[in-house]
Amino acid sequence: EEIEEIEEVEEPEFPGEDEVEQFTHTSLESYTDIDFYKDEDSNIWDENMDFVGTHNEDSDEVIIKEGYEPEE
Secondary structure, three states: OOOOOOOOOOOOOOOOHHHEEEEOOHHHOOOOOOOEEEEOOOEEEEOOOOEEEEEEOOOOEEEEOOOOOOOO
């Protein structure tokens, strides 16, 4: 029996406040009172500089990382 290794997605490093701009998207509206930001690689970050997910600009789809919960 082969055991499949679950590939952990390597989280990107926060690029720095000068490298991100504020980002809003309908799929993020359920997180109230949290500001989101996007960098040039289409990674989405929250106001705590936590990695949230990615934004596909072609399809305008947001893919939120598994288990993401904003800090209170």
